[in-house]
Amino acid sequence: MAGPVLDMRSIVKTFPGVKALSDVNLTVRQGEVHAVCGENGAGKSTLMKVLSGVHPHGTYEGEILFEGEVCRFKDIRASEQRGIVIIHQELALVPYLSLAENIFLGNEHATRGFINWNETLRHATEVLRRVGLDDHPETRVADIGVGKQQLVEIAKALSKKVKLLILDEPTAALNDEDSGKLLDLILELKKQGITSIIISHKLNEIRRVADSVTILRDGRTIETLDVKAPETTEDRIISGMVGRDLENRFPERTPHQPEEGTAPALEIRNWTVHHPIDQHRKVVDDVSLHVRRGEIVGIAGLMGAGRTELAMSVFGRSYGRYAGGTVVKDGEEIRTRSVAEAIRHGIAYVTEDRKHYGLNLIDTINRNISLSALGKVARAGVVDEHEERKVAESFRTSMNIKAPTVFEPVNKLSGGNQQKVVLSKWIFTGPDVLILDEPTRGIDVGAKYEIYTVIDRLAAEGKAVVFISSELPELLGMCDRVYTMAAGRLTGEFSRSEASQESLMRQMTKDKEVTR
């Protein structure tokens, strides 16, 4: 067995208010493919950013040893010089430059500032061949598919004399065929002596390419397993990913008893959505689900499962290209082709990304709360500011928004309080159905409990709640029923009593072939 090429010791990384990594250790042997897996938010990407110098030395605690030497990278260039190259989830290619130009971007073959095109093209052809691409190096990146673009990224890494290649969920945006090719390439590079770290939560992928797997959970290293050992089953990995205790982190809930006979508050039938650009990719594939009044229904899924896309598409076709499906509310088919229409039918969608999609950060609390239902505080198109303030005040009290006045700009609030403002805004529209997308993401434990209480109260008032979350304990603690999604499909439905972290995770990591 070869010795370690990389040794990360006791890495601690804190962001304002959040401890992203607390005491992570990662040891990677020379020449292996090492998988890192864990739930969303477990700290995988942060760890890789620490390793590659995106988070420079000094912003974290702990030690990084690469090839036996202590490394203190001050930026990505420094780590690349040592032969550590990271390929991010979002590809970092310039679409309108050629493959060759992209490969040598920032690293050009040039003499006195002028590019040596012969050398550039020769070298580009060489590295492209190594990753199995025979496209001409002068082809524009925009003209090749996402799968090939991923390979170009790897070619770019190879041109930098990579010793350790880090791939952050490399197959998340790829179809099966491209994924297969990419995984083959990783194995091929392994033969050439290149060590890889692959972040993934697709267990079949990990079993196919990885030699060992390190599991992270809540910013800690849980364990490192030998993938080839017979006792390392998928279940074994899953239990490592989820093994967490459920304390009293949720309000007491009396589970909802479904009333027979009445139509569900919201029913989505055979909903299909195509990717906005790549029309052949189904992001949401024939999904049907329903939620009753007073019920909290969870949707579990990992990155790329299509949960947000489903919700946003149903909510006024705000994502992708609609390709079929109907929405039925209280037994009657409704149209939700625009956001205004969806709101009028009593649907509210609370986004997972409050900063980009939820709030006008430079505006005040009261104006953010009233925005979706200005008509309620206005007469003949004129906003009654007195009324608006009263509404905002009542939400400030009932939702416990911590701010000196409702005239405070929301960008001065903490994440938890911002989330309460977004929730207030949607509650104010008077919805029957609330779709909450990761409502507790990035907020502290105390604020989380408050949000749970609010959700509970909404259900008790008879509203139907769809609860999208990546945190399984949260779904288990709050929901009456949980659906699982993977790769755009619905892969399971669990009642409160059937659902466990293990059973959900099994369906969440299921790939298409298995489902069929």
Next chain:
Amino acid sequence: MSTDVTAKTPAPAPSGKGGGTADGGLWGLVLEGMRRNMRQYGMLIALGLIVALFAVWTDGDLLLPRNVSNLVLQNSYILILAIGMMLVIIAGHIDLSVGSLTAFVGALAAVFMVKNDMPWPVAVLLCLAIGALAGSVQGFLIAYGGIPSFIVTLAGMLVFRGLTEIFLEGQTLGPFPKGEQKIGIGFLPEVGPETNYHNLTLLLGLVLIAAVLLQEIRDRRRQLSFSLDVLPRNLFLLKLVAVTAAILTVTLLLASYKGTPIVLLILGVLVVGYSYVMRNSIFGRHIYAIGGNLPAAKLSGVKDKKVTFYVFLNMGMLAALAGLVVAARLNAASPKAGLNFELEAIASAFIGGASMSGGVGTVLGAIIGGLVLGVLNNGMNLLSVGTDWQQVIKGLALLAAVGFDVWNKRKVGS
């Protein structure tokens, strides 16, 4: 969790802070109050300083009644454009076509009234409608066609300039009928007994002062009832005195010359009306929302396309109004009218507190920005500074205003 609110509560009146003298304390309050709304107060102070400086440099010529009257007439059309431009910029767009559109509408006005003897009220309404139509075509292409506003209005700038020359056949057309001329250079009529002042102007000034004071006091009462932070009492009184003095000064200056220019009255109505719309109407709120965060506004059910469309329609209409004022002032339509007006209007908006990324700004800010430029223009003219240096100085003023704002924001800390 107690650190939930990262913002510090705006310091309440630090009265007696450090037991300083009453004078120092008041000055501290003034500074504290200004820091809260730096850009606008900063510009207001800059405007005051510029006025004071030029008054000294021109040995008081700047503040001669005749010149103040002129200043209003000279800058009215830029200010009208600046109001519309402020809305466009708050919505996150830009309009480069307004200068050409101003000239184009002026040309049409001449064709209607000078060539075809159309009655002036009809022609004026028709011109406003055509301006709105031109704006709505551009607005349609931007909002529903998805073409960037920079491109659409750059094209508009060329198209309307070209059309102006076509309609005028390269000539200057005039003179206009008396009614139309009044829009640009007319004054309110004199009424009542013979005094050394223009009576109606004095009356208007007093009414304005009363209205402003009443509004301020009502606002303060309401804010107090909301238990909001308000200016401390003595500072509030100081503000009222300052506002009263400013209005009174301008009133007296105007009243001792020919009185109130009609265009000032139009401008006043526009400022009050648009300020109200931007602050209190759903439409105004939606403009701020789409400029502040377009994706969030869309997901909140704001009809962003419709709002954008109307913002440009409105800009077209105001450009038409400006065109009528310019034509009336020159008493002719010229192919070269309205040159660089778009740049002056844009500069006014930015000096007055707009942000490149949209979502920020007030109508009053645009007016202050426009006045800063206007006084610079007028003052330098009085000092016989050449247009070459005038441009240099105006450019630097724009740079300084926005640079100061950027610096100030960075200092306060992101």
